[in-house]
Amino acid sequence: MKKQLGLWVVFFVICGWGFLCFPDGSEGAAPKEVLIGHLEPLTGGSAATGQSLKMGAEYAVEEINARGGIKSMGGAKLKLIPADHQGVPQVGIAETERLIREGVSMIIGPWYSSIALVATQTAERQKIPFLVDIGIADQITERGLKYTFRMCTPASWIIRKSFGHMMAAAKSHNAVPKTISLIYENSAYGQSNATFMKEACQKGGIQVLLDIPYDRKQMDFSSEVRKIKAANADIIGYTSYIADGIQLLRTMKEQGIRPMMMVGVNDAAFTEMKAFKEALGDYSHYIIDYMGHAMNRKDPRYKALVEGIAKKYKKDADYPVEIGYQSIYLAREVLELAKSSDREKIREAFTKLNYKNHMMASEEPIRFGPDGQNQGADAYFQQVFPDVLTPPIVWPAKFAERKIVWPDPAWKK
């Protein structure tokens, strides 16, 4: 009997504590803090990228809070709640659920399309607005999700828009390609890029002479490169990961191939520019790569960001830092419009947003279509130069940091 009494006491104490701690919502419409979940790979193979994304986002949050927070909400401060998906979909789902339990008003993330696909679905079920910062797989916004919005450029757009840029650059330099040879690694990544590329070529009137998928564990490209040499196309378009890309281009160097332009179609080897340049030497110069979503590097805010990051973290503001920074400013714009931390109002604000003073390298405002895709998202050319490590943006001209070199000076006609 005594024992039972003790249990009852414990039960009531716990209930009472829970009752006292539970927020009753009487604080009024303007909360002091808006919680934003930030889901990125903070450990694992892409940890460096995830840490950079987080650094950029944290920096933006501090800047916004120091300048008076969200004005339409009486100066409410932003609070970032980091979460780590480790590159594993199961962890991505669990971390999304944790963020939702912690009461975030929206979630931003993630690097890895595979995580974006599952995390957005989890958020959709619980009606949490999800801003995809850098997952490029087309399907992310093709599933009719109501709470998913994407800032960056989807893969098919990158290729379609970059292809247009390529033709414009070629015309302005009076060296227009007529033929192309395509070689790409044969997993979903290379295959989907090649499919979009072939569509673009067909529409653009460029003849595809060769279409070579390869296994990325392949050790020898001699036969493939011999075919490429014989075809002698104006453009060689390739999609690779790093080790196979190096092997492929080295074999081309060996066999003395140099087209009007060597073009990486969303090439992953460009993310490891140091190894790429080391392995290929002069041969890497003036290779072009298609890329999606960039910050306008002529915007004074870009310069301020680079200086700020260097001062505060003693690091270079790389591409992921830019993405993290911009996504928070986009979130601020949405919150200003929503005037509330309520998830439904935030979702509504996303659909009504027309953000003109953004930092993205695009002339269009950021507006989300009915599928949640940012309609202003654009694509760019980056080109390898001998004197700088990070390839500068060279096209479209309005956002170019340098003048494009076209055709390749080493072109063997």
Add this chain to the structure above:
Amino acid sequence: MSFLTEFLAALIYGILAGGVYALIAVGLSLYFGLMGIVNFAHGSIVMLGMYAAYYSFTLLGLHPYLSLVLVIPLFFLFGMALETGLFRFMYKAPHNNQFLLTCGLMIVINNIALTAFTANTRTLQIPFLEAGFSVGGIVISYGRFLAFLVGVVFYLLLTLFLRKTMVGKAIRASAQNREGAKLCGINVSKIFTYTFGLGIMLAGLAGLLILPFSGAYPDVGDTFILSAFIIIVLGGMGKISAAFWASLIIGVAEAMGSTFLSSGVKYLFPFLLFIVVLLFRPTGLFVRRT
């Protein structure tokens, strides 16, 4: 672009690629034939050989072919140490245990490499080896050609060693009949140690020769190991000449596949061949039925 030139080009590229496979498969076949150890970590040893050549070039300034003098004794000793410290205890264990041990070893070595060398792809910049020479319009890479030549020389040396020297004869005797060899006074346990050392040395050598025309990264070994096993099964277990010729066959089959069909199906030929051989000649192409 006549058919004949294309055929010749595919043949040459295939033989050169087969030479690379042979470098790896012969070492594996050597100790697989003697001790019956299925070593999945063999590819990881090749990877270590690549890094050894890379660092002796960048840190000591040794030309990759000169680093032979360093790599050969080092990997021989490493192999002997592995045998006495680890593999010795596995000969009587069931095959699935050997499989688990060597897979574990592969993961351990790859992860140590990842920590020590980072995931960056390392390449050598030697202008001479990055170029190629042309024979009748067929461009051949110096790096691949030299790897093939040095590989063949080492293969011939190994064959001579096994046929002419006492230790070589003892190795062959132990492979044929372990008990009989023991009765003749051969220290079989010592022979095992030497043979394993030789196999690991050949793997290290393979890495060194492959590096100039490719790149080193921690899990590069995984690309070699499957082909190596197919080769030794295709050729026939436990005969190094079988592994050598089977390597050339696989190399040529792949090159023909990517020249006359598509690169996507280049692995179709070797695997079809593999299945046919398993069905009709399970002892392998070059080993007589007993």
